[in-house]
Amino acid sequence: MDEIFDIFLLEAIINGILFGGVLALLSLGLNLIFGVVDVVWICYAELVMFGMYTVYWLAGVYDINIFIAALGAIALVSVLGWLVHVLIISPILGTAPINQLLATGGLLFFLQSVATLMFSIEFRNLGLRLPILEFSEMYFSYARLLAFGVALVGMVVVYLFLTRTYIGAAIRAISQDREIMVLMGVNAKKIYWVTASIGGGLAGLAACLLVLQYDVHPFVGISFGPITFIICVLGGLGNMIGGFIAAFILSIIISIGGLYSEIEWGYVFAFAFFIVMMFIRPQGLLGKK
Amino acid sequence: MLDLKGVNAGYGSFQALFDISLNVKAGEAVAVIGPNGAGKTTLMRVISGMTEPFSGEMEMEGKSLSSFPPHQIVELGIAHVPENRRLFPGMSVEDNLKLGAFAKTARSDSAKNLEFVYELFPRMKERRSQLAGTMSGGEQQMCAIGRAIMSGPKLLLMDEPSAGLAPVVVQQVFSLVRRIREEGYTVLIVEQNVQQVLQVVDRAYLLEAGQLIDSGKSKDLLESDSVRKAYMGL
Amino acid sequence: MTRTIPFIIGFLLVVAPFSTPQYPLHLLIMILIWSLVYTAWSLMGRFGLVSLGHGAFMSIGAYVTALLWNYSGISPWIGIPAAMITAAIMAFLVAYPCFQFKIVGHYFALVTLALSEVVKLVIIASRDHTGGSLGFTPNREGDGTSFYALQFADKETFYFVVLGAWVLGLVIWRLVDKSMMRYALDSISEDEDASAAAGIHVTGSKLKITMLSAVLTALGGALYCQYQMFIGPEVIGGIGISLQIVFAVVVGGLYTMMGPTIGAIITLLMTEIFRNWITSLRTEGIDLAGLDTSIYGLMLILFIIFLPKGVLGELIDRLAGGRQKDTS
Known part of the structure; x- marks a missing residue:
């Protein structure tokens, strides 16, 4: 009896880690934008939703090769991210930060509704049946493994970009001293554009991975949005490594919580853990005072 | 000029x-x-x-x-070494120097300029992977000047x-200025x-x-x- | 002239139910309930305490009252105060550490957002008692009108109940505005450390206003439940409602007593007009579900970009600016 129980627990932990990969990817995008532009995009998960629809239409309806569909979704959401910055954030950059938060909140409503208008509230899926892998009496979905692997690769690419290129160095520097960037010959506006596009692109990549596992509908963002914000805050807003660790902690809590009860309780435990952690480390896991 | x-x-x-x-x-x-x-x-x-x-x-x-x-x-x-040095404290010395060469006109010479900065300030070469914010005031000033040099300025x-530095270090900073002139x-x-x-x-x-x-x-x-x-x- | 306006409006509000058809009266009741909630939010929002957790307090107000009534037969007359106390305790538990550890700005907004998700998920997860996502209906007492159950079959009576609650909200807003606490909170929102140095009890002041705001919001939630006789986790809670509350206040104006009410009028009328329009289109066979909320969302974005002080705030600024020009 004990042995079987342990296997379930192990399976839940591994599934949690696999799920954490995509969450880490999402929180990386959000953290990147926050670190550079100092704005939280409340509508981030809604961009993911549009990416999911893009893959669904291209691959599911028009029968385009899934990899090309995925690239299309990444490109489209990347442009969406750039538009969010140029059309909504940029005009109010100088005003109270809360206005920027709210403007993207308004965009959240807008994107949900536009999706309802365009695609109706029907749940749609690709209809792909990816195999389930069995490994010593534990079962893992192939889609999740794939998502985890691709998410990791995506994060490594971003890491290399940030550490090996001039633009990447500027992205890391800008949050430390915004004013001085001009002396380096950095056009802050351009850095914002690049960051918003990368943030969008990461949302697009996450969308490709999520659409393999979940149905898409106009309100699917609500399932990923709040948990992503919480991961970012728990890791320390703008702290990419902190977000990475927090993503896995929370996804494991959700997965284990879901093992003993319904999955909602998993989320409740994760949120409760987050609130408790805020009192222990209000600056985030790795944040500095 | x-x-x-x-x-x-x-x-x-x-x-x-x-x-x-x-x-x-x-x-x-x-x-x-x-x-x-x-x-x-x-x-x-x-x-x-x-x-x-x-x-x-x-x-x-x-x-x-x-x-x-x-x-x-x-x-x-034109390269500006700002008041209080204004390094990026959470980034390594080398990253700080690299940012100095961000301008398109500077990138092609950045390897050469980095070599020159390290030659000018061997201390910077020793500390290249250290976080800039953790160095002493005098070292930070070297890094700030090095960062400015990285843009290949005239x-x-x-x-x-010399602001905010100990008297001994102030002496060093002025000899640095003299070195730069000589270059x-x-x-x-x-x-x-x-x-x-x-x-x-x-x-x-x-x-x-x-x-x-x-x-x-x-x-x-x-x-x-x-x-x-x-x-x-x- | 301007002094008499409130009296005229007051008179109109008192005679309104006797001369208004049912549908506009329903709208008026909804506007008053939401105005109360928005006013409650602005109590703390105006001091820079941007909460995205007020959906949680509304849900607590509604669900505690309704659950006590359905499962224990406890009258809302006791249930509502109990719900308000629960909301106050919840606000304390979350806000105290936040303020103690100086969680402000973005962080505070996102921590409170987590609260609103926790409450929503707890309601969904305890579906055996709360009905989960499908929602919850309080048991009807007798023929639908019962003072004991705070249920009224006619809208007129309920109108006066919510009118009273709305006036209470405004009175509290005014009392806070005139109190010493307001100066303390204003100074805290400017500079927390300097205020603390000046002897202001920072955590205490913020905590008081947050709990007050939560309590009034819970009252709004309970009244919503008693009037609509139906509640759901997404209908009066979650991130959607929490954002809606903030938006309406921003649209109306954050720093004036009537701002939140104006925000409620504008946003409710807007959604109602759009909704009716979409419904009429549907009868003609055109399905544009989502268009109404698309326009609504777009207008919110435009509002924030172009009128960050809200309609009323902007109007007052313009008028004041005009007056200054006249005298100079």
Whole structure:
């Protein structure tokens, strides 16, 4: 009896880690934008939703090769991210930060509704049946493994970009001293554009991975949005490594919580853990005072 | 090389500089000296594009600075070592130096310039992977100067390089300035430490309450009674 | 002239139910309930305490009252105060550490957002008692009108109940505005450390206003439940409602007493007009579900970009600016 129980627990932990990969990817995008532009995009998960629809239409309806569909979704959401910055954030950059938060909140409503208008509230899926892998009496979905692997690769690419290129160095520097960037010959506006596009692109990549596992509908963002914000805050807003660790902690809590009860309780435990952690480390896991 | 004519500048409704005209010739080292709040930092900021002037003409090698967006000023060959060094504290020394070569005009020479900076400051090479914020004040000043050199400048603007440093370190910083001069850079330096700075520059302007009140060869100024009385407490 | 306006409006509000058809009266009741909630939010929002957790307090107000009534037969007359106390305790538990550890700005907004998700998820997860996502209906007492159950079959009576609650909200807003606490909170929102140095009890002041705001919001939630006789986790809670509350206040104006009410009028009328329009289109066979909320979302974005002080705030600024020009 004990042995079987342990296997379930192990399976839940591994599934949690696999799920954490995509969450880490999402929180990386959000953290990147926050670190550079100092704005939280409340509508981030809604961009993911549009990416999911893009893959669904291209691959599911028009029968385009899934990899090309995925690239299309990444490109489209990347442009969406750039538009969010140029059309909504940029005009109010100088005003109270809360206005920027709210403007993207308004965009959240807008994107949900536009999706309802365009695609109706029907749940749609690709209809792909990816195999389930069995490994010593534990079962893992192939889609999740794939998502985890691709998410990791995506994060490594971003890491290399940030550490090996001039633009990447500027992205890391800008949050430390915004004013001085001009002396380096950095056009802050351009850095914002690049960051918003990368943030969008990461949302697009996450969308490709999520659409393999979940149905898409106009309100699917609500399932990923709040948990992503919480991961970012728990890791320390703008702290990419902190977000990475927090993503896995929370996804494991959700997965284990879901093992003993319904999955909602998993989320409740994760949120409760987050609130408790805020009192222990209000600056985030790795944040500095 | 650098020519300022009738520059007025400030912040909002506050005017910090009044009708400033000065020039720096190629190969020269020039100082602007004056007390706290005289407008020295504003002068540096206006030249490097951090602060927009109210009015006036500024030219670098015949090109009007006002026709370039602020982030392109560095591409004209003007590098600014800002007040308090302003390194990126959470990034390594090498990343800080690399950012100095961000400008498109600087990237092709960045390997060569990095080599040169390491040669100039071997200490920086030892500490290249250390976080800039964890170094001592003198080392940070080296890094800040190195970062400016990475852009391959013709003119180096230095804002109070000795501020906030221990006396021994101040000595080192001024010998650094001398080294940089010997390497052929043109230097415009702003300092409160009048006695020391006059020993490393050719000429100096006296800035007081936002206006240039006097100028001359360092030698003459060092001997001038009024300067000695006002700035050196002698 | 301007002094008499409130009296005229007051008179109109009192006679309104007797001369208004049912549908406009329903709208008026909804506007008053939401105005109360928005006013409650602005109590703390105006001091820079941007909470995205007020959906949680509304849900607590509604669900505690309704659950006590259905499962224990406890009258809402006791249930509502109990719900308000629960909301106050919840606000304390979350806000105290937040303020103690100086969690402000973005962080505070996101921590409170987590609260609103926790409450929503707890309601969904305890579906055996709360009905989960499908929602919850309080048991009807007798023929639908019962003072004991705070249920009224006619809208007129309920109108006066919510009118009273709305006036209470405004009175509290005014009392806070005139109190010493307001100066303390204003100074805290400017500079927390300096205020603390000046002897202001920072955590205490913020905590008081947060709990007050939560309590009034819970009252709004309970009244919503008693009037609509139906509640759901997404209908009065979650991130959607929490954002809606903030938006309406921003639209109306954050720093004036009537701002939140104006915000409620504008946003409710807007959604109602759009909704009716979409419904009429549907009868003609055109399905544009989502268009109404699309326009709504777009207008919110435009509002924030172009009128960050809200309609009323902007109007007052313009008028004040005009007056200054006249005298000079």
